[in-house]
Amino acid sequence: MGDAEPAPEARRIAAEARDRVRFEEEALGFADQVYRVARRLVGSREEAEDLVQETYARAFRSWRSYTPGTNMRAWLFRILTNLNVDRGRRIQRAPDTQPLEESDYYLANKLASAGGEEVLDQERVVERLSQDSVVRALSDIQPQFRDVVVLVDIGDFTYADAAQILDVPIGTVMSRLHRGRRALKQRLAEEAVA
Amino acid sequence: MTLEPCDRCEELMQDFLDRTLTDREWQEAETHLADCEYCRRRYRFEETLRKYVRTTAAERMPPGLLGKLEELRGLDATA
Numbered sequence: 001m002g003d004a005e006p007a008p009e010a011r012r013i014a015a016e017a018r019d020r021v022r023f024e025e026e027a028l029g030f031a032d033q034v035y036r037v038a039r040r041l042v043g044s045r046e047e048a049e050d051l052v053q054e055t056y057a058r059a060f061r062s063w064r065s066y067t068p069g070t071n072m073r074a075w076l077f078r079i080l081t082n083l084n085v086d087r088g089r090r091i092q093r094a095p096d097t098q099p100l101e102e103s104d105y106y107l108a109n110k111l112a113s114a115g116g117e118e119v120l121d122q123e124r125v126v127e128r129l130s131q132d133s134v135v136r137a138l139s140d141i142q143p144q145f146r147d148v149v150v151l152v153d154i155g156d157f158t159y160a161d162a163a164q165i166l167d168v169p170i171g172t173v174m175s176r177l178h179r180g181r182r183a184l185k186q187r188l189a190e191e192a193v194a
Numbered sequence: 195m196t197l198e199p200c201d202r203c204e205e206l207m208q209d210f211l212d213r214t215l216t217d218r219e220w221q222e223a224e225t226h227l228a229d230c231e232y233c234r235r236r237y238r239f240e241e242t243l244r245k246y247v248r249t250t251a252a253e254r255m256p257p258g259l260l261g262k263l264e265e266l267r268g269l270d271a272t273a
Contacts, residue, residue, distance in 0.1 A: 024267045031263055035255040049259055053266065060269040105204050107243070108236045120239040129243075131250040138251055153244060154251050159214070178208055184247070 023063045027056065030073055034080060037155045040138055041084055041147065051087075055080045071161065078165045081147060107185035107192070114193050128192050137187035145180030152177055199226050203233045207240055 034055060039048040058079050059066075066075055103109075111119050111128060119128060138146060151162045152173075159177070163170040197205065206223045209215045215223065227234050 020268075028260070028263060031260055032255045035259065036252050039253045040251055045253075045256065049256065049262075052255075052259065053262055056263045057266050057269055060266050103204060104207050104240070105236050108239045111239075112235075117235060120235045122238065122242045125239065125242050125246060129246065134247055134250045138247070150251075154248055159212075174214075181208065185243075 019068070020063055023066060023068075024060060026072055027059055027063075027076060030076055031056075033073070033155065034076060037077065037150055038080060038084075040135075040150045040154055041081075043139065051080065051084060054083050058083065071164075074157070074161045074164050077151065077155065077157070077161075078167075081151075081165055102182050102186045102189075104182060104185075106182065107189045110189040110193050129188055133188060133191040137184050137191065140187050141180055141183045145176050145183055148173055148176040149180035149184060153181070200230065200233055203227065203230065204236070207237055210237070211241060211244065 031052070035048060035052050038051045038055070039045065042048050042051055055076065059076055066072065108120055115124075115128070118124065138149070141149065147166060148162055151157045151165060152159070157165065159170050159173045162177075163173045166173065168176075203223055203226045206215060206219055210220070210223050227237060
């Protein structure tokens with residue numbers, strides 16, 4: 001081996017090594033975003049760290065299946081969400097006992113009737129809704145709705161990217177997003193007005 | 195079934211904020227919002243809420259995790 005190796009083969013190996021390094025660098029550039037989404041999809045920091053490490057391990061192993069120039073961020077998040085579903089690690093919750101179809105003004109109306117219209121003003125919202133209540137409310141949404149809310153509203157993905165990541169039609173993303181946001185507001189209303 | 199104007203405006207809110215309304219729907223919402231303080235407040239509240247959820251739910255990557263990910267580089271497909 002080595003000395004007898006033809007030059008084109010050596011060049012091919014060197015080019016592949018460069019491509020791989022470039023791929024890894026680009027993927028690692030998304031680590032913070034991957035963690036941020038993972039953290040809201042699973043129940044604890046430790047699980048989120050494990051999920052992110054498994055995601056990168058799988059991404060690095062299967063780097064050849066990524067097509068350069070396509071959406072690497074969506075590609076990585078697809079691995080993440082698949083792993084999360086496969087491992088059954090999504091935050092579980094009790095089945096719904098309440099209807100989910102509260103209106104979009106639901107939370108605003110609840111807050112307004114409890115404290116007047118002024119509580120809806122920007123600076124007062126934070127006083128009414130604690131960080132803990134937001135995190136708790138998010139984790140309390142059914143997983144299929146939460147995944148979409150987390151991808152779009154926290155991960156900043158477009159509907160189209162979320163559809164690609166979750167392998168569902170774009171119309172499904174939109175309806176789950178609408179329902180997920182309503183469910184979130186319903187949970188927040190229960191906490192804020194309790 | 196014809197919706198009351200505020201109900202219709204409520205129905206348009208999520209897509210309005212996601213900027214996915216058609217031009218005609220956008221105009222419809224804008225026209226109603228221009229005259230309706232009740233709906234304007236609710237749209238502003240929704241916008242604030244979305245920003246608040248985004249910032250409060252975001253948790254930075256723990257120190258040390260990036261180092262662990264760096265160690266995974268070069269993993270073999272068969273490993």
